[in-house]
Structures are given as structure tokens and as C-alpha cells.
Amino acid sequence: MEFRLPELGEDAGSLAKVTFWYVSAGDAIEKDQPIVEMMTDKATFDVESPVRGRIAEILVKEDETAAVGDVLCAIEPAES
Amino acid sequence: MPDALMRVADGSGARRPLSRLGPRPAWLTRRVRAVCAPEGSDRRSSPVQELLDGLRVNTVCRSAKCPNIAECHGRRTATFMVLGDRCTRDCRFCAVAHGRPAPPEADEPSRVAEAARRLGLEHAVVTSVTRDDLPDGGAEHFAATVRAIRGHACARAEVLVPDFQGRAWCVRTVVESGCEVFAHNVETVPRLYETVRPGAGYERSLAVLAQAAHAGGGRLVVKSGLMVGLGEEAREVEAVMRDLLSAGCRMLTLGQYLSPGAAHVPVSEYVTPERFAEYAAFARRMGFAAVAAGPFVRSSYRASEMWDLARAWRGRNGRDVANGVPPA
Numbered sequence: 001m002e003f004r005l006p007e008l009g010e011d012a013g014s015l016a017k018v019t020f021w022y023v024s025a026g027d028a029i030e031k032d033q034p035i036v037e038m039m040t041d042k043a044t045f046d047v048e049s050p051v052r053g054r055i056a057e058i059l060v061k062e063d064e065t066a067a068v069g070d071v072l073c074a075i076e077p078a079e080s
Numbered sequence: 081m082p083d084a085l086m087r088v089a090d091g092s093g094a095r096r097p098l099s100r101l102g103p104r105p106a107w108l109t110r111r112v113r114a115v116c117a118p119e120g121s122d123r124r125s126s127p128v129q130e131l132l133d134g135l136r137v138n139t140v141c142r143s144a145k146c147p148n149i150a151e152c153h154g155r156r157t158a159t160f161m162v163l164g165d166r167c168t169r170d171c172r173f174c175a176v177a178h179g180r181p182a183p184p185e186a187d188e189p190s191r192v193a194e195a196a197r198r199l200g201l202e203h204a205v206v207t208s209v210t211r212d213d214l215p216d217g218g219a220e221h222f223a224a225t226v227r228a229i230r231g232h233a234c235a236r237a238e239v240l241v242p243d244f245q246g247r248a249w250c251v252r253t254v255v256e257s258g259c260e261v262f263a264h265n266v267e268t269v270p271r272l273y274e275t276v277r278p279g280a281g282y283e284r285s286l287a288v289l290a291q292a293a294h295a296g297g298g299r300l301v302v303k304s305g306l307m308v309g310l311g312e313e314a315r316e317v318e319a320v321m322r323d324l325l326s327a328g329c330r331m332l333t334l335g336q337y338l339s340p341g342a343a344h345v346p347v348s349e350y351v352t353p354e355r356f357a358e359y360a361a362f363a364r365r366m367g368f369a370a371v372a373a374g375p376f377v378r379s380s381y382r383a384s385e386m387w388d389l390a391r392a393w394r395g396r397n398g399r400d401v402a403n404g405v406p407p408a
Contacts (some may be wrong), residue, residue: 002119041340042147
């Protein structure tokens with residue numbers, strides 16, 4: 001599954017910055033766990049996972065920017 | 081708990097992003113849920129945004145870069161913004177683009193009403209850019225949108241209007257459309273108007289609220305809002321609350337000002353959640369029927385719940401919220 005950046009209030013063309021990954025590739029994650037911190041001009045966001053699973057790959061590194069809908073990381077959802 | 085989480089949870093704040101005021105306080109971190117999509121799917125925005133885009137309906141949520149957008153879209157709500165996405169004023173707090181707007185689109189009210197119907201809104205909020213270029217400031221367009229929402233979507237309508245340059249007949253046009261809530265924000269304390277809201281006037285904004293309260297009689301609820309963290313003092317905020325009550329305003333919102341970028345007024349202070357709670361308690365004691373105060377409160381944040389609060393107030397007090405007479 002792809003874990004995509006939700007709307008943080010940035011309009012098209014402006015970007016949010018990844019400020020901190022709480023997890024690394026290979027980590028198990030719980031549903032509702034914050035996995036990445038993002039920053040926009042107006043606020044800071046803890047982006048949480050909608051599913052339980054494992055981080056397969058991180059695609060946007062710290063200090064890099066992303067637009068709404070960009071894939072931040074890949075997740076392997078847990079069985080069941 | 082992973083080490084990384086503890087580093088944030090231990091209160092050191094070491095990983096918090098910096099702003100001009102130093103690290104943003106923890107209460108300005110918002111939790112949002114990621115969008116999970118199968119690999120290769122083309123879903124980039126929320127179902128609500130897709131619906132709005134499909135109807136070419138603009139929202140202030142997006143134009144003002146509102147940090148609540150994920151929460152509100154998650155609740156299947158949004159605040160519609162009519163009359164284009166370019167504003168004829170250039171307020172120094174606001175992220176909405178400044179420029180020469182396009183002529184109003186005659187079918188916009190029905191598109192907005194259709195969006196309200198498809199979203200299943202019980203309470204629809206409509207705002208606009210300021211249109212100093214139009215003879216009526218857009219008042220008739222607001223009125224048409226309210227009528228469309230109430231008729232087509234069977235929803236309550238709340239308007240958040242500009243000051244119409246103080247023209248009372250424009251205010252009456254909007255009120256007579258049948259909206260349930262009439263909002264106009266004073267935005268800040270009078271001392272800061274020159275730097276924050278040039279082109280507007282504190283007394284003029286109070287007069288707009290008073291005109292609406294008068295025109296609406298007991299039927300209409302009048303609402304206003306302030307941003308805090310711009311350098312105002314608590315006693316100035318309290319003085320504004322008194323002025324608002326005297327004008328007939330009965331609903332109040334208070335939220336943290338967050339600067340949309342380097343070209344805008346910087347944040348002067350991060351107001352604590354405790355201070356917001358004090359402001360709210362003060363406003364309720366003073367006689368406001370519904371108060372929302374907190375770092376991420378915005379004018380139309382959970383507007384439907386504020387309406388419910390005002391209804392409950394009426395039940396408790398046995399009189400109309402909007403009787404135009406300030407409580408003793």
C-alpha cells in the first residue's frame with residue numbers, strides 16, 4: 001500500500017516539508033501511530049497510519065518536500 | 081515505544097520545527113491521517129475535494145491554507161467561497177490571493193447548493209472574497225447562494241461576509257435572504273487594524289454586525305471572530321468582546337493567528353490553550369450564547385455545533401439568542 005500525504009491546507013503548487021520520520025524501513029507500525037512529522041507555513045502535523053503493518057520503504061527523506069497526494073512511504077499491511 | 085517517538089514525547093522539543101518565534105509549541109501540532117491507496121492508483125485528494133473540484137466550487141479551506149482541512153473534509157464538510165478566488169483587498173494576515181477578480185458567475189449559487197446537497201450538509205457556510213469592485217459588494221450573489229442552499233439542499237445557511245464598505249442596504253439584502261447565521265469578523269483589536277487590516281475599519285465592522293442584528297430581529301444569530309497572537313493584550317480582547325455584545329453579536333470565535341508566509345504579518349505570540357479557555361469563560365460569563373476558542377478554531381470551524389450551542393442557550397434562557405438587547 002502507498003501511504004500518501006493528506007491535505008494539510010497547502011494549495012496546489014505549495015509544498016509541505018518532511019521534518020521528522022518517527023519510523024525507519026522495516027519497523028512494525030500500529031494503526032493510529034504517528035509515523036512522520038510534516039511542516040507547512042501554518043502548522044505542524046503528525047501524520048498517522050490508517051493501518052497496522054510494516055514500513056517497506058521511505059520515499060521522501062527528512063528536509064525534502066512533498067505535495068498533497070505524493071507517496072511518502074510504502075507500507076505492507078499486516079495480515080487480518 | 082520507538083526511540084524517535086520518545087524524543088518528541090520527552091518534552092525537549094528538540095525535533096520541533098523552528099519558526100521566527102523559536103520552536104512551535106506542541107499544541108500547534110495537528111494529528112492527521114495519511115491517505116492509504118493501492119500502489120499505482122491515481123487518488124491524490126480526498127473524496128470531498130474531488131466532489132468540490134467536479135462542481136468547480138471553491139473553498140476558503142484551500143484558499144486560506146487552513147490547517148483544519150483534513151479534519152473538516154473527514155467530516156464531509158467545507159466552507160464554500162464564492163465570487164472567485166481573488167480579493168480586491170490585500171489584508172496582511174490573509175492567504176487569499178489579491179488581484180482583479182473575474183465577474184460573478186450566475187450559476188455559482190446552484191453549484192454551491194448542489195455541493196451542499198451531495199455532501200449532505202445540515203449547516204452550510206458560505207463566505208467570499210471582498211468585492212469592492214461590485215456595486216453591491218456581492219450582496220445579491222450571497223443572497224442567491226443562501227436561497228439556493230436552503231431551497232435545494234434543505235440546509236441551514238451561515239454567511240461570513242465582508243464589510244460591504246459599510247453599506248447597510250447590502251447587509252439587509254443578505255439578511256433578507258433568510259440565512260440563519262450572519263457572520264462578519266472583526267479579526268483583531270482596533271489598535272492593530274492599520275498593520276493587519278488596512279482598508280477596513282473597526283467601527284465599520286461593528287456597524288455591519290449591528291445592522292445585521294437589527295435587520296434580522298429575533299430570527300438571526302450574529303457571529304464574529306478574532307485572531308489572537310498578533311500582539312494584542314488581554315484587556316483589548318475583552319474590550320472587543322464588550323463592543324461585539326453591544327452590537328448584538330451572540331456567537332464568538334477566537335483562534336491563533338498563523339502566518340501564511342514571509343510576506344504576511346508575523347506571529348507575535350503563541351497563545352496558550354489555558355489562555356484560550358480563560359477568554360472563552362470570560363465571553364460566556366459576559367453573555368455570548370456560543371463561544372469557540374482554541375489554537376485551531378477558525379470562524380466556521382464546527383459551525384454546526386456552534387449553532388447547536390446557541391440553540392441550547394436559547395432553551396436555557398427562554399429568549400431568543402438574537403434579541404438585539406445585550407444582557408445586563
